[in-house]
Amino acid sequence: MVSRCSKLSPESESVFTDSNSACALSVLRLAALYFMTRLPLGPKSRYPGRVFLKFRQDPIDFLEKAAAQFGDVVHWKMGGQNVFLINDPNLIRDVLVTQDKKFEKQMEASRTLLGLGLTVSNGELHQRQRRSIQPGFYRDRIAKFAEVMVECAARARNRWEENATLDIKNEMERIALRVVGETLFGVDLESHADVISRAMATAIGSPSNMMMPMLKWIDKLPLKGVRAAKAGRAVLHAVVDQVIRERKQSPGQTDDLLSGLLFADDQNNGASEQQVHDEVMNLLIAGYETTANAMSWTWFLLSQHPKVEDRLHQELDKVVGDQSLTMADFEALRLTQNVVRESLRLCPPLWIIWRRTLEDYPLNGCVAPAGSLVLMCQYLTHRDKRYFPEPLRFNPDRWTEEFREHLPKFAYFPFGGGSRQCIGDRFGFMEAVLVVATIAQKWKLRLAAGHPVVPAPLFTLRPKSGLRMIAIRR
Ligand code: HEM
Numbered sequence: 001m002v003s004r005c006s007k008l009s010p011e012s013e014s015v016f017t018d019s020n021s022a023c024a025l026s027v028l029r030l031a032a033l034y035f036m037t038r039l040p041l042g043p044k045s046r047y048p049g050r051v052f053l054k055f056r057q058d059p060i061d062f063l064e065k066a067a068a069q070f071g072d073v074v075h076w077k078m079g080g081q082n083v084f085l086i087n088d089p090n091l092i093r094d095v096l097v098t099q100d101k102k103f104e105k106q107m108e109a110s111r112t113l114l115g116l117g118l119t120v121s122n123g124e125l126h127q128r129q130r131r132s133i134q135p136g137f138y139r140d141r142i143a144k145f146a147e148v149m150v151e152c153a154a155r156a157r158n159r160w161e162e163n164a165t166l167d168i169k170n171e172m173e174r175i176a177l178r179v180v181g182e183t184l185f186g187v188d189l190e191s192h193a194d195v196i197s198r199a200m201a202t203a204i205g206s207p208s209n210m211m212m213p214m215l216k217w218i219d220k221l222p223l224k225g226v227r228a229a230k231a232g233r234a235v236l237h238a239v240v241d242q243v244i245r246e247r248k249q250s251p252g253q254t255d256d257l258l259s260g261l262l263f264a265d266d267q268n269n270g271a272s273e274q275q276v277h278d279e280v281m282n283l284l285i286a287g288y289e290t291t292a293n294a295m296s297w298t299w300f301l302l303s304q305h306p307k308v309e310d311r312l313h314q315e316l317d318k319v320v321g322d323q324s325l326t327m328a329d330f331e332a333l334r335l336t337q338n339v340v341r342e343s344l345r346l347c348p349p350l351w352i353i354w355r356r357t358l359e360d361y362p363l364n365g366c367v368a369p370a371g372s373l374v375l376m377c378q379y380l381t382h383r384d385k386r387y388f389p390e391p392l393r394f395n396p397d398r399w400t401e402e403f404r405e406h407l408p409k410f411a412y413f414p415f416g417g418g419s420r421q422c423i424g425d426r427f428g429f430m431e432a433v434l435v436v437a438t439i440a441q442k443w444k445l446r447l448a449a450g451h452p453v454v455p456a457p458l459f460t461l462r463p464k465s466g467l468r469m470i471a472i473r474r
Contacts, residue, residue, distance in 0.1 A: 015043035015054050015076075016065050038367040040084070042066060042076040052078045056208040059352070060457050063377050073364045079212050082372040084363060087384070089408035091364060092376045095355055096410070097418035103355035105420070106373060108213040113203055113233050115274065117282030118423070126420075132271070133279065133423060136184065136257035142426050145183045146327045149431045152178045152190075153438035154324070160471045165448050168467040172295040173197055175435055176288040183427075184283055185258040187246050192239050199239075200289060203232030204459045211354050211373060240280045257283070283424075290349040291428045293460045296467050297347035298340055298436050299445050300453060301394050303469065308396060309444065312336055313474065316441055325434055325441075333437055338396035340432045344414040346394060348378040351461040353416055378413055379461065387411035445469040 043066055045051050055062045055078065063085060066074045072088040086092060095103055107120035114120045118129045135141070152175045160166065174193045181189030189196070202225075204210070219226060247258050261276045271279065302309045315335045330337075354375045361368045368374060383391045387407060388398070415422035415429075422428065447453065448468035456464035 015045045015051050015062075016069055038365075039082070040073045040075040040363070040366045041070045042074040042085075043070075044076060051076050052208070052212075056206070059206070059208060060379055060455075063352075063375070063380055067380055073366060075366070078373070081212075082369055083375065084368050084372055085375045085377065086363065087377070087380055088364070089381065089387070089410035092381070092410040092413065093408075093417070095374055095376065096413075096416060096420070099361070100418045100420075102358050102361055103374070104358055106211055106213065106354060106356040110204070110210050112219065113236065114282055114285070115278030117275075117278035119282045119286050129275075129279065130419070130423070132261070133257065133283075136260060137423050137427060139426065142430060143327045145179070145427065146325070146330060146430065146434060148182050149179050149434045150325045150438050152182070153435040157439045157442050160443060162471065162473050164471050165468055166445075166471055168299050168445060168469045169292065169296045169463055170197065170466060172292040172299075172435070173288065176292040176295070176431070179291075179431055180284060180287045181243075184256055184287070185243050185247060185280065186250075186254045186256045187243050187258075189239075189243070189284075189288075192242075195235060196239060196284075196288075199232040199235035200285070201232070202228040203236055204285065205229065206458045207352050207354070210459065211375075236281065236285075237277075240277055240284065243280055243284075244276060286422075287424050287428070289460050289462075291424075291431050293347070293349040293462050294340065294344055294428065294432045295435055296463060297349075297461075298343040298432065299469060300447065300463070300467060301343050301346065302339065302436075302440075303445055303447050305394050308339065308394070309440075312339060312440060316437055320437070320441065322441065325437055329437070330430055330433055333433060335396060336433050336437050336440075337429075338399040340429065340436065341399050342394055342396040343432075344429075345382045345388070345412060346392075347455065347461055348382060348414045349460045349462075350414070350416070350422075351379040351457055352377045376413075379457070381411055381413070384411065440474075442474060444472045444474055446472060 043051050043054070043062070045054075066076075066085055067087045072086065072091070074085040074087075076083050086095065104122040105120060107114065110120055116125065118126065118133060121129060155178075156171055156175050170193075173196075174190050177193050177196060178188070178190040181187050219230075244258070244262070248262060258276075258280065261271050261279055302312065312335055315333060319332045320329050352375060354373055357368050357370055357372045357374060359370045361370075361372070361374075363374075382388070385391045388411075410417060415425035446469060448470055451468040452465060453467065454464040455461050
């Protein structure tokens with residue numbers, strides 16, 4: 001584990017000092033500062049707000065440089081708040097699992113969209129919500145969703161034409177929305193796909209916006225971006241209201257998650273109308289964009305690695321042939337599972353998560369004062385060569401039993417962990433495997449010539465300009 005504790009680092013134009021000047025601090029001075037302040041080293045600037053702007057401009061570059069220069073625990077200030085980046089699997093495990101009671105989520109800036117739903121609530125309320133929603137994601141229940149996932153993918157693949165140029169990101173979003181709509185809410189969400197996709201682009205913003213409570217005040221300013229975000233949120237709220245209305249008008253036929261929430265409401269014994277609205281919004285947003293991005297990145301990576309793709313086709317031919325995939329096939333598709341696993345490593349849809357300390361928290365010889373923000377970045381840890389040899393290589397074969405056994409648990413955490421582990425982890429993983437497999441039974445996808453693929457680290461890690469790919473019949 002690497003970290004350097006001190007409060008001061010020499011200031012310069014760049015928020016990153018060069019390592020020579022950092023090393024130039026005398027050992028004595030370092031030791032004195034260490035004991036005085038108990039804050040790790042990190043990027044600093046004499047200009048107020050500059051570090052935040054750098055982080056906001058290109059967060060992945062900022063975090064990569066911070067970890068490379070300052071080690072596994074990095075400190076800086078943002079909006080008056082102490083911020084710590086931790087890049088060590090054991091420290092991440094402590095925050096998410098063993099010491100999780102000392103932390104809470106800091107999502108105040110997202111309340112206007114997510115209300116007090118499962119992804120943002122804390123404490124007792126979060127525990128209650130988790131207990132009421134969890135049964136909808138039990139293993140045997142998820143297994144029943146396999147059929148819907150395969151059917152939604154088959155419907156898309158049957159629409160495609162030879163040599164058509166498709167926006168694969170958009171196609172995957174449509175599938176993911178249909179799956180979430182049918183399985184959890186018993187409604188058709190695909191017909192709202194374009195509206196939802198456009199609204200999402202403005203409504204939710206980037207993690208740097210979501211994690212800063214002070215940014216909720218920006219909402220009051222007469223800015224173009226603020227107006228667009230409000231309009232996006234209004235559209236999403238209207239879609240959720242419609243979903244609930246539709247479901248209320250046709251009660252009784254299904255036992256999906258939404259019926260469970262509404263039924264509890266009818267009995268006056270569970271969620272209020274507002275809470276039902278919030279939960280639907282939270283599940284919709286958490287459940288479709290993440291999975292759609294996982295599938296989109298998988299297509300991109302397969303298109304760049306035709307040998308892996310050939311082997312995936314061989315596996316499919318051997319295990320399923322032309323038949324419709326079943327739950328049993330999902331278990332048997334070992335390579336396809338590893339392809340998705342490796343895609344979630346290199347391109348984790350939720351690429352960063354964060355918590356706020358509820359009390360002073362010891363961090364690797366330093367102390368994070370109560371009220372600090374602690375960042376854990378999957379994108380960074382998943383590409384760390386200490387845990388993943390040749391970290392930038394797309395290599396699904398690395399996921400042997402032995403490799404998984406020896407990998408520190410929180411070196412790979414695409415679904416987070418502990419009491420706030422993704423409630424849809426199995427759902428999302430199974431969906432990605434079944435959808436990719438169903439489409440790959442019939443199609444190969446190749447990147448359209450000249451189409452730039454640039455990852456945009458927004459709420460999810462998504463291809464900035466979509467993913468234009470050509471469909472080629474197998
Ligand atoms: C590949 C797909 C997915 C990925 C990579 C993913 C990732 C994550 C991660 C990293 C978290 C933890 C956030 C944190 O600790 O701050 C999370 C939480 C959550 N996810 Fe997912 N997710 C996926 C699919 C889904 C699906 C399909 C659903 C629902 C249908 C879902 C619903 C949720 C919810 C409700 C939470 C909040 C849980 C809580 O705080 O108790 N996710 N997800």
